[in-house]
Amino acid sequence: MEKRQFNIIAETGIHARPATLLVQTASKFNSDITLEYQEKSVNLKSIMGVMSLGVGQSAAVTITADGDDEKEAIDAISETMKAEGLTE
Amino acid sequence: MKEFKGIAASDGIAIASAFRLTEPDLSFKKRSITDASDEIKRLYAAIDVSKDELLTIQQRTLEDLGSSEAEVFKAHGAILSDPELLNRIKSTIEKEKVNAEYALTKVTDGYIKIFNSMTDNEYIRQRSSDIRDVTKRVLSHLLRVPLVDPALIHHKVIIIAHDLTPSDTAQFVPSYVLGIVSDMGGRTSHSAIMSRSLEIPAVVGFKGRLADIKNGDTVIVDGSTGNVIVNPTEAQTDEYTQKQADYRQRKSKLADFKHQMTSSSDGKHPIIAANIGTLDDLDGAIENGAEGIGLFRTEFLYMDSNHLPTEDEQFNVYKTVLQKMDKKPVIIRTADIGGDKDLPYLDVPKEANPFLGYRAIRMSLDKPDIFRTQVRALLRASSFGNLSVMFPMITTINELKKAKNIFNQERIKLIREKVRVKPVKIGIMVEVPAAAILADQFANEVDFMSIGTNDLIQYIMAADRGNRMVSYLYQPYNPAVLRMIKHIIDACHDNNLPAYMCGEMAGDQTAIPILVGMGLNEFSMSASSILKSRALIKRLDSREMVTLANKAVTMASASEEVTAFVHQATNNVQ
Numbered sequence: 001m002e003k004r005q006f007n008i009i010a011e012t013g014i015h016a017r018p019a020t021l022l023v024q025t026a027s028k029f030n031s032d033i034t035l036e037y038q039e040k041s042v043n044l045k046s047i048m049g050v051m052s053l054g055v056g057q058s059a060a061v062t063i064t065a066d067g068d069d070e071k072e073a074i075d076a077i078s079e080t081m082k083a084e085g086l087t088e
Numbered sequence: 089m090k091e092f093k094g095i096a097a098s099d100g101i102a103i104a105s106a107f108r109l110t111e112p113d114l115s116f117k118k119r120s121i122t123d124a125s126d127e128i129k130r131l132y133a134a135i136d137v138s139k140d141e142l143l144t145i146q147q148r149t150l151e152d153l154g155s156s157e158a159e160v161f162k163a164h165g166a167i168l169s170d171p172e173l174l175n176r177i178k179s180t181i182e183k184e185k186v187n188a189e190y191a192l193t194k195v196t197d198g199y200i201k202i203f204n205s206m207t208d209n210e211y212i213r214q215r216s217s218d219i220r221d222v223t224k225r226v227l228s229h230l231l232r233v234p235l236v237d238p239a240l241i242h243h244k245v246i247i248i249a250h251d252l253t254p255s256d257t258a259q260f261v262p263s264y265v266l267g268i269v270s271d272m273g274g275r276t277s278h279s280a281i282m283s284r285s286l287e288i289p290a291v292v293g294f295k296g297r298l299a300d301i302k303n304g305d306t307v308i309v310d311g312s313t314g315n316v317i318v319n320p321t322e323a324q325t326d327e328y329t330q331k332q333a334d335y336r337q338r339k340s341k342l343a344d345f346k347h348q349m350t351s352s353s354d355g356k357h358p359i360i361a362a363n364i365g366t367l368d369d370l371d372g373a374i375e376n377g378a379e380g381i382g383l384f385r386t387e388f389l390y391m392d393s394n395h396l397p398t399e400d401e402q403f404n405v406y407k408t409v410l411q412k413m414d415k416k417p418v419i420i421r422t423a424d425i426g427g428d429k430d431l432p433y434l435d436v437p438k439e440a441n442p443f444l445g446y447r448a449i450r451m452s453l454d455k456p457d458i459f460r461t462q463v464r465a466l467l468r469a470s471s472f473g474n475l476s477v478m479f480p481m482i483t484t485i486n487e488l489k490k491a492k493n494i495f496n497q498e499r500i501k502l503i504r505e506k507v508r509v510k511p512v513k514i515g516i517m518v519e520v521p522a523a524a525i526l527a528d529q530f531a532n533e534v535d536f537m538s539i540g541t542n543d544l545i546q547y548i549m550a551a552d553r554g555n556r557m558v559s560y561l562y563q564p565y566n567p568a569v570l571r572m573i574k575h576i577i578d579a580c581h582d583n584n585l586p587a588y589m590c591g592e593m594a595g596d597q598t599a600i601p602i603l604v605g606m607g608l609n610e611f612s613m614s615a616s617s618i619l620k621s622r623a624l625i626k627r628l629d630s631r632e633m634v635t636l637a638n639k640a641v642t643m644a645s646a647s648e649e650v651t652a653f654v655h656q657a658t659n660n661v662q
Binding site: 011020042043045046047048049051052054 | 166167170171172173199202203206212215219395398
């Protein structure tokens with residue numbers, strides 16, 4: 001199991017385009033991937049789940065991947081986060 | 089044959105067969121089930137059909153309307169592929185042993201509730217209407233009740249609807265939807281605004297019973313008068329066919345003016361510019377041949393937001409406007425926010441009399457941080473086009489000096505930061521009588537003045553323009569108002585400054601001859617008035633209008649007499 005913490009710096013938090021792209025990235029992998037925020041955890045392959053968390057600016061989130069491609073999944077997700085200006 | 093009245097909402101005449109856009113009955117009962125796997129199969133079947141249908145609509149919309157309209161249906165499809173959503177519905181069926189309709193609605197209602205509670209995130213709140221639409225679609229297949237999809241209309245129709253939702257109108261193909269009749273709303277309702285922007289003739293606030301119009305009935309919609317005729321006689325059809333042809337001819341004649349420079353019959357060239365409030369309005373302004381932007385109200389940046397707009401957010405908007413206007417003059421007004429606009433992130437106390445209260449430049453000078461952010465964004469954008477900036481509600485010279493000071497300080501800071509800044513003309517919006525009276529003194533401090541008639545008139549006449557009890561006092565042609573306007577224009581010209589106008593009056597067909605006579609240099613109006621105003625000015629001789637204007641300001645009477653006088657005088661020159 002691979003786990004990583006992120007601090008969201010984007011002013012609008014995770015919403016709209018970044019959220020869709022995160023879900024698209026996560027969906028490419030076989031691993032089960034979850035997004036955890038304020039003790040709630042959702043499936044990162046679910047756009048409804050991600051949006052329902054309402055992750056705002058300066059939020060600390062944890063992403064966990066569990067499966068045969070967990071390492072690659074986490075790396076790809078961190079990259080998407082950075083490219084979308086969600087994290088530094 | 090039956091004739092009805094309604095509110096004229098969007099100009100033009102349409103004759104076609106009725107298409108009733110009615111809400112299907114999607115009610116159902118909660119049922120206990122025994123075989124969960126059968127119920128889940130039923131659910132998936134309905135979802136699969138819905139997805140196929142969405143794909144068809146998406147394709148059709150893409151071909152007929154464009155990619156941004158099609159995007160909505162793509163998003164709907166994505167919701168139906170969401171693994172978490174599907175799992176939750178499935179497990180609700182399994183655990184609670186309930187029918188698919190109930191499980192689906194329970195789960196989607198849960199999401200809608202969560203999304204609606206995110207009051208600080210407009211984007212996500214809007215997604216709840218997507219979920220609602222998708223739920224309806226799946227329900228319609230579970231219940232085998234056909235859903236009416238406006239996107240699938242493929243012959244010419246008049247839409248008959250109780251009310252139209254944005255997702256309905258987004259699906260209309262203008263070549264098939266010729267007219268709209270709705271029994272809800274007024275001229276400013278969503279249906280009315282949308283039909284005007286799509287240029288579909290529309291009557292709203294229909295006074296008959298919509299149920300009396302059957303699918304396939306021939307319907308005439310006259311969006312200029314509010315008349316609706318169901319199953320017209322042959323004579324009526326002929327009459328309206330003729331009216332329709334006349335209307336189209338008038339319209340295409342006006343289109344000739346789109347690329348022409350505004351010109352009076354004796355060769356004077358006042359500018360006709362557009363007032364805009366959002367970036368969406370900009371396309372309409374360009375579409376109608378605006379020679380500039382005479383007023384860009386920046387309030388939407390503050391209103392449509394959950395936070396104070398950042399410098400970058402503002403910069404991007406200003407830059408877009410300047411670039412799209414391609415070197416044509418653009419006047420941007422600094423924020424006119426205050427007590428009458430409720431901004432949740434800004435603590436402005438409610439006032440008994442917001443129009444005489446803490447707003448516009450008064451607030452900007454009191455909260456200089458907000459003002460400086462806007463000024464910096466404007467200065468940074470200045471290198472992308474032809475920018476002028478004006479301050480709203482200026483009352484005293486001292487206020488103007490303070491505002492200019494801040495402007496110059498920020499300008500010097502930016503130059504020191506090596507940011508490219510072009511010279512920006514500074515003006516005031518003349519809307520407070522105190523400033524209007526002292527126009528000659530203000531003239532020493534500005535590059536131009538723009539008369540904001542909407543407020544100026546209500547302040548001169550001491551009558552709230554929103555109050556119906558005193559609306560008779562809102563008189564643009566009252567000689568008191570006309571004299572004040574002439575005084576401002578003269579003060580500008582005596583000091584070699586141009587005089588502009590950006591209130592409703594600038595696009596008023598009765599006021600224009602008088603204003604041409606006063607030598608107004610720029611008329612800034614809503615985009616839809618530009619072409620007819622350009623056509624009107626083309627018929628006017630500015631020298632004759634000088635005589636007309638001089639006569640109008642000496643009239644002692646109220647508006648009616650001036651109106652009659654102008655109409656009589658200008659009819660002679662037409």
